[in-house]
Amino acid sequence: MKIVHVMECFAGGTFNFLVDLTNELSNEEHIVIYGTNRENTPKNFKNLFNKNVKFFEWKTAQREMKPLKDIKALWELYTILKKINDIDIIHLHSSKAGFLGRIVSFLLGKSNKTIYTPHAISFLRLDVSPQKRKIFIWMEKFASLFGGKIVACSQSEKEAIEEQGIKNVTFINNGIKPLQIEKKVNTSNKITIISVGRLSIQKNPKLFNDIALEFIDNPNIQFIWCGDGELKSELTSPNIKCTGWIERKTLENYLANADIYLSTSLWEGLPLSVLEAMSIGLPVILSDCVGNRDLVESNRFLYKNKKECIISIKKFLNDEKLYYSQSKFSKKFFKEHFNLKNMSINYLSLYNKLNLF
The missing domain is CATH 3.40.50.2000 (Glycogen Phosphorylase B;)
Incomplete structure (x- = not known):
């Protein structure tokens, strides 16, 4: 054909x-x-x-x-x-x-x-x-x-x-093909929240920055943005590390060492970066927009505003069983529907x- x-x-x-x-x-x-x-x-x-x-x-x-x-x-x-x-x-x-x-x-x-x-x-x-x-x-x-x-x-x-x-x-x-890496087991008290993509209006880095500012007094929580773009200047919170554009293997290593994937997008089709995170078992917290809505179960970890997002992050921080169940769910849901x-x-x-x- x-x-x-x-x-x-x-x-x-x-x-x-x-x-x-x-x-x-x-x-x-x-x-x-x-x-x-x-x-x-x-x-x-x-x-x-x-x-x-x-x-x-x-x-x-x-x-x-x-x-x-x-x-x-x-x-x-x-x-x-x-x-x-x-x-x-x-x-x-x-x-x-x-x-x-x-x-x-x-x-x-x-x-x-x-x-x-x-x-x-x-x-x-x-x-x-x-x-x-x-x-x-x-x-x-x-x-x-x-x-x-x-x-x-x-x-x-x-x-x-x-x-x-x-x-x-x-x-x-x-x-997508699942990433050929294993999610690292976190044995420390530090939590890494990651996002991947172009720093553009679509990905809404301002909201990512505002969320990070809410955890500025907690030295055990770090935010990482893998990517670059015209709105890089909006990532001003000192607990955010912006990597810029990086090699594929380096990106995968950041994902493997992260604990939570956070999307602040305003709109999507169906985001491949979130699928990559799910393929290795990262729990996801996603903005309530087209494309993101298909990647969570029963809207449990979709959020409509900053306040709801912070509540979801704190749920993971305070409930280890919930964290690991969502990690397993991400991997299973990806395998069944998005491979x-x-x-x-x-x-x-x-x-x-x-x-x-």
Whole structure:
């Protein structure tokens, strides 16, 4: 089966998703069309994919809405796809590829063989004005008129899309390979609370900082943020260590030595960094947002504000049995619902189903 993946942003969690999916489904033929206008595209990225994957540059694609440039990007994508013979499935990743790609697939008569995975759909963003979010909703509704099946990466993202009156939506949970490390047993009195990601509005580092400040008088609690970004200056509390961007093995070592994973995100699709933490048995405390809601049991460790988060942290600090039961739950819940093999099987099943038409 020949599967063509289209992605404007060739970086971050969506990029990692594509690497894992194509490598896991290495028996299929994969072609990747990718945008070239992002500075954070990984170096030597082709080495991360199976050697049989083919690549085409999408030179005019860019993140922001600019009608004239978007028309050029649409035409370039049309010409690239037109040249590829015998396409079985077109899989569009993230909002810009999803918008332009569904129009192109309609023009090519391949709407019934097109999948769009938003990876945190655009109108969930809280770093733009309400007016702009309304435009994003309109754009998603407009693009849905051209066909294609929307595949959210979590049930809560699916529900958020359907709440806007958009139909033909399903979901396949994100999945990853479990980290090949063991969580270290903490024999000291010190507790490490960790978060991983870009220091951006989406990840809400200000709230992380405010939470850390509440424990400033407890020398046995340390907060660590693994990552960097434009909002690094918001991490001012002296009990926070910010590592910046670090090597993969170093990151895994930080996770293995941590005790609790804390997410302060404002929105997600389904966060891969939380899945990595769960795969080694880290208990998680997560902000109550789309994507995070799918990763806890009965909303027990979701929080709506700083006060609720602090209460959850103190529960873990004061109840060793609760801590270890949640550690076991994280690992078990990950294995049952969010592993890469299950995700890949579900996508392959959907590809095969659409390819029958």
